[in-house]
Amino acid sequence: MKTVIVRGSSFLLCCSLMVIAAASGQDNKRPEEPFRPEAGQFPPLDKSREYRGVLAFVDHANRRGSFRVPTTGEFFRNPPHPFAMLPYGIVRRNGAPADLRDIPLGTALHVRGFLPPDPKNSAVPVSGKGNPDRPAENHVLLLEDEPSFCLREGKVWKLKEIDLQKTQGMIIASREPKEGADSSASEEKMTIGAATRIWRGRECLSLADLIAEGVWPAEGKKSLGGQAVQLGLTWQPTPGGVFLRFHISDIWLDDTAMQRAGQQQTETHKALIRSRWMPAYVDAVEYGKFGRATVTATLFGGMDDSLYADFKKGSRGVMNAAENTLKHAGGAYGPAHMASQGPILEVTKATGEVPLGSSGIQIRFETDLIIEGIRPGRVVRVRPASWPEVTVPRDEYLNDGNSLEDRFPTPAIFPKY
Template sequence: MKLPLKFKLLRILGVISRILNCRLFLVLTSERGVVHPFQIFTGISFYCHVLNFVLLCILVETSFSAENQKDYIPKLNEFPPPDTGVYIAGELVMVDPINRRGGLRLDGDFNDDRYDKASAHRFAMLPYGIIWYHGAPAELRDIPIGTHLHGRFYLPPEGNMTIPPPEGPPQYVPKHNHAILLEDDFSFYQRRGQAWNILSIELRYGSSKEGFPGLNENGDWRKAPVEGKLKVIPVGHMVKDELKNERTFEVDRFTRIWKGNGVIEWEDIAPENAWTMKDNVRSVFLATQVVQVGLTWAPEWKNRQFHVADLWFDEESRKLATKHQTRVHLRYQLHRGLAAVVEQVNHQGLGKGIVIITLFGGMDDGLYDDFQISSAVTLCAAEETLRTYWRNHDNKEGLIIDIKHVESSPLGSSGIQLHIQVDELLEGFRRGRFVRVDRTHWPRVKLPPEERVR
């Protein structure tokens, strides 16, 4: 790791203090909040100088600047330390769900040239990368193209060149292209305790665009094209990144408004007498309505403008969205098994051994709860994309003999460590390799050919 210049100077000063037989003290000044060396007095023993110098070197070597934290290089088989990586957001524009890869059009930054020429930010999920959609665990295959996502990204692991260089100007595409976390707007804000309070809705009826009918003679507003503005303010616990001030989003007739267990029209949001009308513009003020939104592209994307693709109007609709995605997640995992990394293998001879694995995070708690001591399980070797081989044949059954729980586990880890007794170890059961584990009563099927490693 490259150290800042001020730390190198401190190291040099430590050497000088030893030569001059001086004692080096580290004092933290309240005015500047930086470390200063002070020569206090001479005549201190040589061993004191050596000790001070060693302590100084330790301080230097373990000091991380903000830049060091952002540029942390992850290892595929180790969970990164907290507060590392960078936040990146954008709209999902391409996806390879089999290999857990995709591409984002980055959020606008008021730069016309970047918006016009920049390539999509192509990324790969780290093996322990977590995905959330509608407030529930998900896979890339669950997220529609056009969904606005938030993520935490890292530089590629050492020697990993699987992400091709950008086709456009390279300065517009971040080098951090391996994700440990991806979330849609619904999940990102709700999981952090932030929601949106509607201030007003302004709808402009009628359209000059071809193919869009005007307001019909009966005055049925629901059948007329509409474009408008949704003005909101954040409420609850403000997020550290992204949108946290008063915002105005674009809306239209194609915005899906979820209320209860169904979809409503804009006109159903408030009673008829709550709306005000001027020319062809209707407005309503809803100062106490708390919602969540799902954003997507708008014509002024480069200027950080967003269109509302989905609006969850009440708590019932939000719970229903999470419930549906949870079911999708459960079906996927039950047919493929939970991903994990092999922490250790204790060989017992004659091909037998104990395989110790740590389950990856981001799964539904009910899946984790199904793994108990004495549970029969099946282990399958997997690649870093979490694809497995022919699971019907390339697997070994085992028995959970112990379970350890790690407190304050890092992002990417579930904190659950399984000790599995296996009668026949496979080549893929090695420290640092990846596996999928399932219960023997889970569905045992032959996965589609594109999901299998050939």
């Protein structure tokens, strides 16, 4: 097959500095020069800047939001840093495909970002240069929570000690390779509380359950011997003058529990994509007579395999124009209003390494009514006819005009009383 690559305060306590350095220093890596992807192309992952952030705000319909980036400053005073997902940007939660709407506010996230491909069309403010707490690379290729990051990297959290005082406590742990040890891994001290969810096999337990079983003490310290687990991390205000200390929202004690969490998240995401359609880049359009055309498009990556399997040669497909935020852009009454329809002529898969963001799966689709938004280099949404035809909320599609100003709601959306 021929592979197509488409286009703070001045005063800090010493303990606070130590905690912040342990939490953020190892997670803020940048390439030699900031990289700006070309519109319509999948950028190389190794050109991205890697950093960590805590989710502060989400506008899921426009695939954007803001982080607070851990730095050697008063974390709670750091202004929210805006970010936007690239059209092909991937979100992962619990080791599974996800959407921004699935990520709870306050979640600690790992980010791989670039400069905006086209600053004039960015969904968020852009900066010509970055600093530690406001990286200029705020257009995101990969956004993943703590368990997703650890599963991809082959790492676990090894619990060293717990110190409980009734329903609150502290855990000391280090993030290390699942197999073997890492002598350079630094220990982190994180809070735990009565609301922390503890997953064991098919069970969802609480702090009180482990205390009742005698696994953990009701009061005082206990060595945990390096028990390997996966952790869900969030941030919340911490007493004692510590400006940045992560809080444990979830503990997965075994592989079964983690796999079940991933399976549930996968099903949530599959239902979303079937109702919103698969995003793709248009590689080429061969125009015929009287509105006929054959469209070649590359499906975006990061989805469950079963979604790609639904695109079959000989089946029918439906394709609609989309905006870079993945909002449907053609039709005043929803995605199916002006969408092009026709048979899927061919489905091919690239061999060799495929860049992150691309599935490597290319479809050729024929229609007798090509619409304006389906052009080379543009984003589209496509679905097999076997997926349900449903309407989507008004905030998830644009009118036929497809102007940049129409992407984001204004106060005019609210009724006057």
